[in-house]
Amino acid sequence: MSKKLFSPVTLNDLELKNRVVMAPLTRSRAVEDNAPNDLMKEYYGQRTGAGLIITEGTSPSPNGLGYPRIPGAFSDAQIEGWKAITDRVHEDDTKMFLQIMHTGRISHPLNFPNEGEDAEVLAPSAVQADGKMYTDQEGEQPHPTPRAMNAQDLADTLNEFVSTAQKAIFNAHFDGVELHAANGYLLNQFLHPKSNVRTDEYGGSVENRARYVLEVVKAVADEIGADKVGIRVSPYGAMNDLGAHDEIEEMFTYLSKELKKIGIQYIHIVDHESMGAPGAPESIKKIIRENFGGHIILSGGYDAERAEQDLQADKGTLVAFGRSFLANPDLVKRMKEGAELNEPDQDTFYTPGAKGYTDYPTLQEAEA
Numbered sequence: 590m591s592k593k594l595f596s597p598v599t600l601n602d603l604e605l606k607n608r609v610v611m612a613p614l615t616r617s618r619a620v621e622d623n624a625p626n627d628l629m630k631e632y633y634g635q636r637t638g639a640g641l642i643i644t645e646g647t648s649p650s651p652n653g654l655g656y657p658r659i660p661g662a663f664s665d666a667q668i669e670g671w672k673a674i675t676d677r678v679h680e681d682d683t684k685m686f687l688q689i690m691h692t693g694r695i696s697h698p699l700n701f702p703n704e705g706e707d708a709e710v711l712a713p714s715a716v717q718a719d720g721k722m723y724t725d726q727e728g729e730q731p732h733p734t735p736r737a738m739n740a741q742d743l744a745d746t747l748n749e750f751v752s753t754a755q756k757a758i759f760n761a762h763f764d765g766v767e768l769h770a771a772n773g774y775l776l777n778q779f780l781h782p783k784s785n786v787r788t789d790e791y792g793g794s795v796e797n798r799a800r801y802v803l804e805v806v807k808a809v810a811d812e813i814g815a816d817k818v819g820i821r822v823s824p825y826g827a828m829n830d831l832g833a834h835d836e837i838e839e840m841f842t843y844l845s846k847e848l849k850k851i852g853i854q855y856i857h858i859v860d861h862e863s864m865g866a867p868g869a870p871e872s873i874k875k876i877i878r879e880n881f882g883g884h885i886i887l888s889g890g891y892d893a894e895r896a897e898q899d900l901q902a903d904k905g906t907l908v909a910f911g912r913s914f915l916a917n918p919d920l921v922k923r924m925k926e927g928a929e930l931n932e933p934d935q936d937t938f939y940t941p942g943a944k945g946y947t948d949y950p951t952l953q954e955a956e957a
């Protein structure tokens with residue numbers, strides 16, 4: 590069983606020792622200056638059974654640091670911190686992509702450095718998201734109404750994505766970057782008619798709403814090489830106040846075709862049915878697969894058996910594991926042996942410190 594999942598695969602020049610991906614998981618442990626630290630290095634270092642690790646959502650600028658204690662990849666200290674982590678991960682022959690996440694309107698100024706003195710909540714349009722954002726200082730707070738990005742903001746933010754991607758590859762030694770266009774964050778906010786009500790060339794039609802995302806992807810690909818770029822999308826995703834709408838199929842048909850032209854490495858499809866959200870139907874996954882024609886990462890509610898089935902059925906090239914990787918540092922070994930898995934502890938998903946982060950036992954430790 591499960592032979593394809595554990596077999597090596599080469600995606601262009603990217604050689605992976607197996608098809609198991611550690612999914613991007615925000616853990617909010619970057620307590621000082623939003624910089625990766627030794628605790629984070631230990632955490633990622635424990636999880637190098639994966640062929641590919643995708644980092645937690647990481648901001649390209651102060652404006653994108655909407656959650657407390659999430660890492661950035663724009664300051665020198667942040668890049669140094671990430672370099673120590675990629676060097677550790679590479680020792681075990683695991684590849685690592687940086688997930689670039691700009692939170693856009695899913696944010697609160699209290700979470701910004703200096704409580705927002707040097708940053709701003711920006712989004713395609715001045716449309717407030719329903720729901721609340723946790724802050725360390727004042728607990729849950731309503732999302733603020735963002736300022737609609739003007740032409741200068743669009744250019745500056747695109748440059749932030751490019752600059753972070755450039756530093757990620759050339760200074761922090763990442764093998765690639767994943768642009769986060771899923772789960773209701775900035776790039777997803779452009780794609781969606783609820784958060785994007787612009788009347789210029791970045792809003793309105795499917796082509797217009799996709800324009801900014803494609804411009805960012807193209808600019809990043811031009812800087813670091815298209816084969817070092819992936820994108821994460823969540824059609825039908827319901828997170829962060831962006832539910833289903835009438836043009837999902839048109840949007841993802843168009844987007845997938847355009848991404849094919851740019852020639853990026855992969856599309857990572859989020860399906861949050863396993864987390865209680867509406868599922869992404871097979872039909873939309875097929876639309877993306879057929880129009881993109883490149884590599885697909887599948888994610889959401891996978892175990893070894895279902896992963897193997899979907900790989901055998903050629904639904905994707907790689908499979909990402911989220912909560913099971915969070916709770917099982919030796920997930921790959923456990924899956925190979927058919928061993929029982931530790932259960933994730935939701936209470937410590939986003940709390941600072943080692944508890945519920947680096948202290949999940951390996952099989953060996955559990956047996957000792």
Ligand SMILES: Cc1cc2nc3c(=O)[nH]c(=O)nc-3n(C[C@H](O)[C@H](O)[C@H](O)COP(=O)(O)O)c2cc1C
Nearest residue numbers: 612613614615645646863889890891910911912938
């Ligand atoms: C604690 C936690 C943090 C997450 N953070 C991110 C993130 O930073 N970026 C992202 O794209 N998805 C994030 N996700 C979604 C996961 O990558 C994944 O899609 C989800 O957990 C479903 O997969 P699973 O059933 O294997 O856990 C997060 C999920 C959890 C549980």
